Amino acid sequence: EIDIRLPIGFMFTLLGLLLFIFGLTTSLEINVNLWSGLIMIVFGGLMLLFGLLAKRSKSKKHEIN
Amino acid sequence: MDTSFTLGWVDYTIMVVYFAFVLGIGYALKRYMKSSADFLTGGKSIPAWITGLAFISTNLGALEVMGMAASGAKYGMITTHFYWIGAIPAMIFLGLFMMPFYYGSKARSVPEYLKLRFDEKTRGFNAVSFAIMTIFASGISMYALAMLMETLLGWNFTISIFISALIVLVYTYLGGLKSAIYNEVLQFFLIVIGFLPLVFLGLISIGGWEGLTSQLTELATSQGYSPGAYTETWSAVGHASDNPMGVEWFGLVMGLGFVLSFGYWCTNFLVVQRAMAAGSMSAARKTPLIGALPKMFIPFLVIVPGMIAIALTSDPNSGFALPIKGNSYDYDKVIPMMLGYYFPTGVLGLGLTALMASFMSGMAGNVTAFNTVWTYDIYQSYISPDRSDKHYLRVGQMATVFGILVSIGAAYMARLFNNVMDFLQLIFAFINAPLFATFLLGMFWRRTTGNGAFFGLLSGTAAAAIHHGLTQPAGATSLIKGGWLGTVVQTYPSEMAQNFWTGIFAFFTCFLLTVIISLLTKQTKTKEDLTGLVYSLTPRIKDESKHWYQRPQFLAIIVGIIAIVLSIIFW
Numbered sequence: 001e002i003d004i005r006l007p008i009g010f011m012f013t014l015l016g017l018l019l020f021i022f023g024l025t026t027s028l029e030i031n032v033n034l035w036s037g038l039i040m041i042v043f044g045g046l047m048l049l050f051g052l053l054a055k056r057s058k059s060k061k062h063e064i065n
Numbered sequence: 066m067d068t069s070f071t072l073g074w075v076d077y078t079i080m081v082v083y084f085a086f087v088l089g090i091g092y093a094l095k096r097y098m099k100s101s102a103d104f105l106t107g108g109k110s111i112p113a114w115i116t117g118l119a120f121i122s123t124n125l126g127a128l129e130v131m132g133m134a135a136s137g138a139k140y141g142m143i144t145t146h147f148y149w150i151g152a153i154p155a156m157i158f159l160g161l162f163m164m165p166f167y168y169g170s171k172a173r174s175v176p177e178y179l180k181l182r183f184d185e186k187t188r189g190f191n192a193v194s195f196a197i198m199t200i201f202a203s204g205i206s207m208y209a210l211a212m213l214m215e216t217l218l219g220w221n222f223t224i225s226i227f228i229s230a231l232i233v234l235v236y237t238y239l240g241g242l243k244s245a246i247y248n249e250v251l252q253f254f255l256i257v258i259g260f261l262p263l264v265f266l267g268l269i270s271i272g273g274w275e276g277l278t279s280q281l282t283e284l285a286t287s288q289g290y291s292p293g294a295y296t297e298t299w300s301a302v303g304h305a306s307d308n309p310m311g312v313e314w315f316g317l318v319m320g321l322g323f324v325l326s327f328g329y330w331c332t333n334f335l336v337v338q339r340a341m342a343a344g345s346m347s348a349a350r351k352t353p354l355i356g357a358l359p360k361m362f363i364p365f366l367v368i369v370p371g372m373i374a375i376a377l378t379s380d381p382n383s384g385f386a387l388p389i390k391g392n393s394y395d396y397d398k399v400i401p402m403m404l405g406y407y408f409p410t411g412v413l414g415l416g417l418t419a420l421m422a423s424f425m426s427g428m429a430g431n432v433t434a435f436n437t438v439w440t441y442d443i444y445q446s447y448i449s450p451d452r453s454d455k456h457y458l459r460v461g462q463m464a465t466v467f468g469i470l471v472s473i474g475a476a477y478m479a480r481l482f483n484n485v486m487d488f489l490q491l492i493f494a495f496i497n498a499p500l501f502a503t504f505l506l507g508m509f510w511r512r513t514t515g516n517g518a519f520f521g522l523l524s525g526t527a528a529a530a531i532h533h534g535l536t537q538p539a540g541a542t543s544l545i546k547g548g549w550l551g552t553v554v555q556t557y558p559s560e561m562a563q564n565f566w567t568g569i570f571a572f573f574t575c576f577l578l579t580v581i582i583s584l585l586t587k588q589t590k591t592k593e594d595l596t597g598l599v600y601s602l603t604p605r606i607k608d609e610s611k612h613w614y615q616r617p618q619f620l621a622i623i624v625g626i627i628a629i630v631l632s633i634i635f636w
Contacts, residue, residue, distance in 0.1 A: 002090070002093050002094065002247075004090075004115060004247045004250055004251070007086055007089065007090055007093075007251070008250065008251050008254060010086075011082065011083070011086045011251070012254070012258070014082060015079055015082060015083075015415070018075065018078060018079065018082075019075075019079075019411050019412065019415065022075050022411045023411065026410075026411075027266050027407055027408075027409065028266065028269055028270060030266070032262055032266070032407075032408065032409055032411075032412045033409060033411040033412055035262075036258075036262050036411075036412050036415065039258070039261075040258060043254070043258065
């Protein structure tokens with residue numbers, strides 16, 4: 001079955017990139033879009049990483065069995 | 066201040082990407098829906114961290130995000146009682162003591178547990194009232210979302226209704242409960258990330274936590290409350306007149322902390338269903354405990370923005386003011402107003418999408434709970450038993466469509482007859498108030514009989530209605546607020562205090578009458594019938610976790626300690 005971490009990670013990375021680029025090219029003088037985008041990219045990346053690691057260890061176990 | 070927004074292309078892109086992922090998850094799960102159990106119970110195969118986050122997310126619907134932010138502005142930090150004493154003890158109790166019966170009994174729903182433990186009439190009463198209640202709750206979510214979109218973005222009410230209904234319908238129809246749960250996890254993270262910048266910017270602009278507390282202390286004393294009424298949780302509940310919520314400690318602890326919170330978190334199938342979908346007994350027990358961890362910190366995401374909004378409104382130089390509604394502020398506008406005040410195009414789209422996600426998770430949660438109860442507890446039990454599993458899978462899918470259509474009807478009903486919805490919610494509150502007494506006696510006293518449970522439940526509901534009919538909150542102007550029996554024997558300082566005491570009366574009436582009727586009637590269930598359903602007749606379960614720190618008991622201790630520490634910090 002699908003590992004929910006992968007679509008979550010992919011969506012947040014995609015939206016983060018969109019916000020980051022939008023903030024870069026276009027509230028206490030904080031570039032909210034840029035920083036929010038960056039946080040989302042990091043979060044999405046971590047989710048993707050955990051999802052891929054889990055997938056890898058599952059397929060290794062499957063091979064051993 | 067203007068309460069409408071103009072969105073840019075980037076905001077709409079964020080919404081479209083979110084909708085695409087939500088629908089994609091439903092589509093990806095479609096091929097795994099081979100049996101009614103896959104569709105209606107998630108195949109009982111979901112890991113604890115997912116069911117734990119879904120457990121919280123399904124409750125993080127429209128009422129929670131918009132309503133609790135409004136309460137934060139209206140009552141201040143005292144609103145966190147709904148998250149701490151009003152949730153955590155009940156979630157710990159559910160995880161440690163009740164999940165073994167729900168999960169171990171192999172019941173597919175909470176009403177089915179009532180049938181196994183008591184009898185058919187108790188199950189029927191719970192199943193029918195719950196099914197009607199969830200559909201109306203889904204309709205209210207839909208109505209609130211459409212109203213919000215109409216106010217903020219000028220979207221047509223009908224178009225908003227049909228877009229939200231169609232998206233929820235597609236992903237719940239394709240992937241069943243599992244799709245709803247997976248999307249609730251996605252929605253949970255979106256809500257957290259969408260609202261975090263709001264809290265961050267709001268707090269910095271007001272001078273941090275110290276700046277916020279000094280402004281709210283001034284506001285509290287100017288209104289005649291104790292200085293910590295808006296910024297502390299326990300110091301101002303010694304007397305009802307000391308705090309803006311108008312509640313005192315006994316009503317708060319017994320009414321909210323015991324009767325209402327245990328009644329909701331331990332018996333409401335909407336949230337218990339998430340734990341019942343877990344892959345093992347251990348995962349099912351950990352579900353509410355994992356959910357309790359983020360639950361304790363959600364006040365900082367939804368209540369603090371409300372507190373910031375009222376602090377900014379009370380400062381004439383801030384440039385921010387909540388709109389006026391009648392002779393008070395329109396507190397329901399807190400979140401949208403704050404989003405518009407702090408967020409530029411881009412993050413504004415993210416915040417609005419998070420808001421839509423909260424409405425949709427509430428809708429989907431109600432619809433998936435409805436289709437399970439309808440299929441297993443009503444259709445299979447009373448209308449068409451002994452059919453093939455394929456038939457029940459089809460009925461479950463059709464119930465999803467039917468549930469969404471009735472929700473749309475309920476949304477229009479809410480728009481046309483607002484008082485009717487208030488009345489229905491009042492009736493549901495009467496039905497829910499005594500429910501925990503029935504479960505408590507059923508699980509922990511083997512002598513409780515089916516007749517005792519059924520008539521105890523009815524008498525508890527009647528007690529709630531009679532108490533409401535004989536009492537009123539101060540300043541009540543309509544009978545929907547109480548006093549409809551003609552004589553008012555008690556006037557409570559606030560509606561909240563009246564609700565807490567209605568719950569207390571209902572619980573104790575149900576408890577006492579269930580015990581008395583059970584002692585006067587014959588127990589028809591044998592010892593064998595009750596094994597796995599009653600504490601004294603169920604072998605102690607040995608947790609399969611490898612390490613002591615993975616066990617539910619350890620998690621419960623951690624959750625309890627954090628809740629106590631938070632309560633002390635914000636005493």
